[in-house]
Amino acid sequence: MALRTEELMLNMGPQHPSTHGVLRLIVTLDGENIVDVQPDIGYLHSSVEKMMEHRTYVQNVALVDRGMDYLIALNNEEVYCLAVERLAGIQPPERARYIRVIFSELNRIASHLVWLGTWAIDLGATTVFLWCFREREMILDLFEKVTGGRLHHVYFRIGGVYADLPEGWVEECGAFLDYFLPRVDEYDKLLTENPIFLARTRGVGKISRADVIAMGASGPVGRASGVAYDVRKAAPYEVYDRMEFEVPVLEEGDCFARYLVRLAEMRQAVRIIRQALRDLPGGEIRTRVPMTMKAPRGEAYVHTESPRGDLGIHIVSDGAETPYRVKIRAPSFSNLYALTEMMKGWKVADVIAILGSIDIVLSDVDR
Amino acid sequence: MTPERVAHVRERFPRVRDLVAEQRAEEAKANEEWAAKEREWQAAADQAKAEGKPAPRPLRREESKIYRHLEPTFLVSREDLLEVCRWLRDTPEFEMAYLPFVSAIDWPDRFDVVYRLASLSLGHALTLKVALPKDDARIPTVTELWQGADWHEREAYDLFGIVFDGHPNLRRIMMSADWKGHPLRKDYVYEDPQWLVDVATQRQREIAATGEGWEGRGPRA
Numbered sequence: 001m002a003l004r005t006e007e008l009m010l011n012m013g014p015q016h017p018s019t020h021g022v023l024r025l026i027v028t029l030d031g032e033n034i035v036d037v038q039p040d041i042g043y044l045h046s047s048v049e050k051m052m053e054h055r056t057y058v059q060n061v062a063l064v065d066r067g068m069d070y071l072i073a074l075n076n077e078e079v080y081c082l083a084v085e086r087l088a089g090i091q092p093p094e095r096a097r098y099i100r101v102i103f104s105e106l107n108r109i110a111s112h113l114v115w116l117g118t119w120a121i122d123l124g125a126t127t128v129f130l131w132c133f134r135e136r137e138m139i140l141d142l143f144e145k146v147t148g149g150r151l152h153h154v155y156f157r158i159g160g161v162y163a164d165l166p167e168g169w170v171e172e173c174g175a176f177l178d179y180f181l182p183r184v185d186e187y188d189k190l191l192t193e194n195p196i197f198l199a200r201t202r203g204v205g206k207i208s209r210a211d212v213i214a215m216g217a218s219g220p221v222g223r224a225s226g227v228a229y230d231v232r233k234a235a236p237y238e239v240y241d242r243m244e245f246e247v248p249v250l251e252e253g254d255c256f257a258r259y260l261v262r263l264a265e266m267r268q269a270v271r272i273i274r275q276a277l278r279d280l281p282g283g284e285i286r287t288r289v290p291m292t293m294k295a296p297r298g299e300a301y302v303h304t305e306s307p308r309g310d311l312g313i314h315i316v317s318d319g320a321e322t323p324y325r326v327k328i329r330a331p332s333f334s335n336l337y338a339l340t341e342m343m344k345g346w347k348v349a350d351v352i353a354i355l356g357s358i359d360i361v362l363s364d365v366d367r
Numbered sequence: 368m369t370p371e372r373v374a375h376v377r378e379r380f381p382r383v384r385d386l387v388a389e390q391r392a393e394e395a396k397a398n399e400e401w402a403a404k405e406r407e408w409q410a411a412a413d414q415a416k417a418e419g420k421p422a423p424r425p426l427r428r429e430e431s432k433i434y435r436h437l438e439p440t441f442l443v444s445r446e447d448l449l450e451v452c453r454w455l456r457d458t459p460e461f462e463m464a465y466l467p468f469v470s471a472i473d474w475p476d477r478f479d480v481v482y483r484l485a486s487l488s489l490g491h492a493l494t495l496k497v498a499l500p501k502d503d504a505r506i507p508t509v510t511e512l513w514q515g516a517d518w519h520e521r522e523a524y525d526l527f528g529i530v531f532d533g534h535p536n537l538r539r540i541m542m543s544a545d546w547k548g549h550p551l552r553k554d555y556v557y558e559d560p561q562w563l564v565d566v567a568t569q570r571q572r573e574i575a576a577t578g579e580g581w582e583g584r585g586p587r588a
Contacts, residue, residue, distance in 0.1 A: 041540065041541070042539075042540060042541040042542065042543075045541040045542070047526075047541075047550055047551070049526075049551060050550055050551055086437060087437065213464050213465055213487060214464070214513060214514045214515060215514055215515040216465065216466055216467060216468075216513065216515030216516075216519075217515070218467075227487060229465075229487045234487075234490050235490070296430065296431065296435060297431075297432060297433070297434045297435065298434050298435030298436060298437060299434075299435075299436060299437065299438075300437040300438065301437075301438050301483065301494065303467070310467060312467060312468070312483075314468070314470060314481065314483070316472055319430075319432070324472070325472045325473070325551075327468065327470040327481070329467050329468040329483070333518065333519075334467075334515055334518075337515060337517065337518050338515075366541060
């Protein structure tokens with residue numbers, strides 16, 4: 001007697017802890033094998049682009065903290081402030097630009113730590129999660145001492161930063177970096193040669209260089225597939241052109257390569273912060289801009305390298321106090337689109353490993 | 368984008384408008400007019416001085432109303448769009464294999480569809496704009512050139528109502544399938560969607576059935 005088989009539709013999410021937010025995946029299975037994955041997004045859509053049209057340029061700094069990727073508030077503030085500054089022709093002082101580099105790199109480390117911890121726990125490694133969050137807490141403490149906030153800071157302002165670093169902060173930050181760098185080696189030891197971890201990640205969820213480019217994916221996802229593109233190098237902003245750092249690029253394109261790239265990025269971030277702390281100039285921290293500033297008619301596009309990739313803002317002004325249109329080019333949006341390609345041909349048990357490896361934040365995808 | 372490359376685009380596609388060049392020409396014209404005004408004023412001031420009269424009121428230059436493009440930007444007609452895109456992607460001089468985003472702007476008289484193209488190997492980028500009439504917001508899809516345009520075009524369809532002809536899967540992406548209207552349009556008015564109204568009325572019925580409304584609960588602590 002012939003056995004009848006048919007494909008099975010499996011609904012993952014929108015409420016599922018390992019989707020890292022509210023994401024629904026419609027997985028088509030043939031037995032245990034994935035035939036197709038269709039991400040269904042929009043559950044966290046807050047239409048922040050519309051909200052920004054109704055608030056002044058200055059007010060919007062507070063909005064990009066939460067309306068965009070909530071884990072990297074400082075990187076969001078950075079790209080928004082850069083976009084408005086470019087549009088209005090404002091030049092922030094040197095000291096502010098160094099401070100911004102320090103904080104956005106610290107935020108990069110904090111974001112990568114959240115990713116590493118949660119991804120490792122997805123794969124069953126609880127210790128890494130506890131260790132990562134232990135170090136992340138220290139970064140948040142460093143943030144709190146300067147900005148008063150732990151997740152949402154409203155620290156970068158148009159024309160500079162809100163407050164100067166308190167006394168002793170630079171030394172404290174330096175001490176944290178000295179403490180942190182050996183911790184990265186510890187994560188490395190826990191995971192990189194762990195046979196269970198290797199079995200679940202090496203060779204899993206491959207995506208080719210050509211596919212990454214065609215799908216518009218960027219950031220660590222691209223660099224793990226051999227796309228040597230980092231906005232900090234390709235179109236340097238702030239003072240990145242004065243910093244010495246390497247862009248880790250691997251060719252494999254699997255989950256393991258994405259993990260190695262992010263691990264290397266944490267080490268490079270430490271290197272950048274150390275240089276910025278060393279070269280930090282004195283002087284003003286903010287160019288004064290009026291509370292109801294108006295940008296001249298026109299449009300500008302600024303993009304930066306956020307922890308998730310190529311984060312851009314296209315801002316349009318009609319000469320009023322509020323932007324006429326803001327388009328946020330979110331890296332997670334394009335990276336998530338590449339998920340379908342990565343998942344094809346893998347088993348249902350790999351869904352979580354692959355999804356976690358692209359490091360999406362749903363408020364960045366949906367905005 | 369080097370000036371040579373910009374010139375090359377204009378040479379290859381004479382119908383494509385270089386918005387940055389147009390803006391510079393406008394600015395130059397405005398500057399010239401201003402310089403002429405200043406000369407006139409100076410002459411009047413000199414004359415007043417010679418005659419011993421008080422100087423005329425000093426001039427104040429008004430803020431420029433010229434729309435500024437801070438990135439290389441080209442205006443393309445929708446008929447030329449696919450050809451221009453294909454050429455920019457496949458010509459080794461440009462090699463724009465990377466499409467960061469597709470988006471739209473709702474102007475009072477038109478829609479602008481915005482394409483950002485970039486080259487990862489050569490490190491340059493440009494913006495293409497297509498102006499669409501309000502009553503005929505249709506444009507060919509570029510998904511066959513850049514697969515990643517898929518979701519971006521769906522988003523522009525969902526939030527602006529721009530129809531991308533030939534798109535393989537043009538459905539709403541952010542809003543629910545039964546949503547009415549396109550939220551990022553300037554004339555959009557929010558209305559509670561039916562399912563939300565249903566949930567609210569259901570809840571009201573439940574409260575009514577238990578016999579305790581807000582009144583029955585006494586003063587709030």
